[in-house]
Amino acid sequence: QLDRTETAVNNLNPAFAKKFIIDYHFEEVQKLKFALFDQDKSSTQLYEHDFLGEFSCTLGTIVSSKKMTRTLLLGNGKPAGKGMITIAAQELSDNRVITLSMAGRKLDKKDLFGKSDPFLEFHKPGDDGKWMLVHRTEVIKYTLDPVWKPFTVPLVSLCDGDMEKLIKVVCYDYDSDGGHDFIGEFQTSVARLCEAQDASPLELECINPKKQKKKKNYKNSGIIIVKSCKITRDFSFLDYILGGCQLMFTVGIDFTASNGNPQEPSSLHYINPLGTNEYLSAIWAVGQIIQDYDSDKMFPALGFGAQLPPDWKVSHEFAINFNPRNPFCSGVEGIVQAYSACLPHIRFYGPTNFSPIINHVARFAAQATQQETAS
Template identity: 55%
Template sequence: SSHYSELSAAPTLSCGPVACVSKVELRVACKALLDRDTLNKSDPCVILMVQNQGQWTELDRTEVIKSNLHPVFAKVFTLDYYFEEVQKLRFEVYDIHGTHSIGTRDDDFLGGVECTLGQIVAQKKMVKPLFLKYAKYAGKSTITVHAEEISGNNGYVELFFCAKKLDDKDLFSKSDPFLEIYRINDDGTEQLVHRTEVIKNNLNPVWEPFKVSLISLCSCDEDRKLKCLVWDSDSRGKHDFIGEFYATFREMQKIGGGSKVTWDCMNPKYKLKKKNYKNSGVVILSDLKLHRVYSFLDYIMGGCQIHFTVAIDFTASNGDPRNSCSLHYINPYQPNEYLKALIAVGEICQDYDSDKRFSALGFGARIPPNYEVSHDFAINFNPEDDECEEIQGVVEAYQNCLPKIQLYGPTNVSPIISRIAKLSAGEETIKDASRYHILLILTDGVVTDMADTREAIVRASYQPLSIIIVGVGNADFTDMQILDGDDGVLRSPKGEPVLRDIVQFVPFRDFKTVSIAFLPFLILCVLFFTGLACCLGQMCPCGGAQPGGGVLQSQGHLPHAAHPIM
């Protein structure tokens, strides 16, 4: 998302902050941490803090690694990088005493460091000493942060791994196996891509499926070697090596038609010492789902059409439409803020819509005939066809709707977001489907169903959809910035991040002192350059397959080399 507030005060238009955004993945490792535990070693976790308006807030945190002074964390931090801004970060390392709790005592703090995102991106691999309070060195402790810009391919893959007949490393029980996958870089170094969870007391583990970007997995090189290690977990951090194997993403794509991809899990020492040694078990890729996600710009350049939907807030907080103080008051000489925002954005978007027909929905009102509260209704009261002819048709439907409804509440927007996301997802199955959806939500206050809305946005981020939320009136919209994602990556209540930033929130009052014409232009900049954030410098993320013969592509059981990356 763009930082529109920095632009709105300027008398002339500038799209600089929007154009210079990209996404960056950060991976963290530490060395020689202080040992705070008496019997075992420290159980470290790294918290990533970001500074916003002088305040430090937690953005995300890594997993806890038990009894380890040299941890390599599997957690990946994903951030928006604005080239022209100083984005201050702070990495804090703590020794954890419990499942998720972060200690507040000084003796739980293992060290921290402040830097800027720009410094990390410029160095690609930043190594810094850790400091305790009062700028005191934390012994010889260091933190290493690797940065990788997601610039060539914004697709991702979902992998399903299991294993059979693994070696038993425990005396009184079975092994507790986990799998690690490392990418081998051009310089021969190894980069941890993913670490699975531990499956207790099981020689035939089935690990939870996991998602990883193609950039992270193999740098979009199908033949890049991946080193895979299987370990028997030890609570004291002294994991027992079970075996290893090498794979490539090209090999993984051989899955299909009910067949699975299998690798022998080999222990090199056993192979040398044991004459009849076969393996230490087998690791199986039981399923693979490859997802390609294209940006708004990709769709436009590919010749697709936009489908525009507007959702209008009809909650009681807007005031009685018959009262001149109401935000919904129809003044024959001066359009209200809802109409101004609708016309400003709609007239721009309709240029990309060939049939000039727009869906017009409402939420938060009691509607005829039974006057039950609805959070998703057609303002023309035709559930079979909610579309209106051009923006003028939406304006007329809005004006005709007001006398027929009763403004009520609450301000729930998740039903409409879920509906449009489901509609765009359904179009994947239509041959030659080529539509990008824009949902314009006009509201006078902070949404009531914030948790459900966050969940709906995360789900919607996998679809060809962008959401523009315009706040009308003088309410405090501070909490709405959460949905925008400017202060970090938006996450569902369960912690799942959005696949891409699809929401832009703008208070309409910020444009009264500049020019209403600035609003649609800014929004188009956001739509175009939010896409460029993931594929800067390349029109098509998959390097050749133009989006036009099918919107979001998502398929499992991919045949070998059916959709090459390069």
């Protein structure tokens, strides 16, 4: 299971605000399954809820379609009544994110014996001309002057990266039965929202068109306040690497007796006739990837949980090349050679205590923060 949407209460035509971010690999067949359930209990176990239908496809199909509507199917492959699912995909090529801090003032009272339980929805126009839900705030209970928590969404999700593009903000009064009461709405743009500053908030009238037509003296159904609006960049791993960031790879190897006798095939340290074992396989698998991001390719390799010659005292932080002043090995090959040479000269012992190695790496990291170059 990759993730789940929020629950839409008492709704046969839900529009889910939750977005799923998936890495797209053109060269791979990435199979996806979307399953819908009717939530009856608070349990997180799916078998506790009623299965409504599912739809399977590949990520490539969604990407090539951009937006698709398909029939929901039961487990036997037959249609699940009239149920349909609509899926839209968008490339997150723009790494800008927008953080908004919103509040309301003097919103319309909607609850008979209380005030209102307001929340906001943000919509953008889709390719089909219909408004598409982008984000939904939390509900603030029993107030006409709500202050919502600041939230962050990708700019490409909110306005396709076009700061002049119109977006619609709708305010509702939450009802537990799912029949939320409309308070009002307005249209704006990200460029307009960006006029809000910490010391100078932006105020926008929340309008109920029906009330506006009926009442001559109607002004608004409250004020929505943009307390602050900030656009920043959400840098990716690749951005850091292209910016000169280096990764330091440190190997910590468990030499405790729980690994078994390295002379016996049942041990994780047993080197088979092909010259490898579980530890060597892991070192090669991880090291061959990480070493591309380390310019000098000199890697500390440490061990713990073994008795060392000549006095056979237990050590939980020792260089596997037996050079405590210079535990660095040249490349992954150097780690493998040091490990193979070390294995016959130590005795497996215990207990399992790798905190000294973690502290060792933490000291390296602390030193790296003092460097002027990226690392």
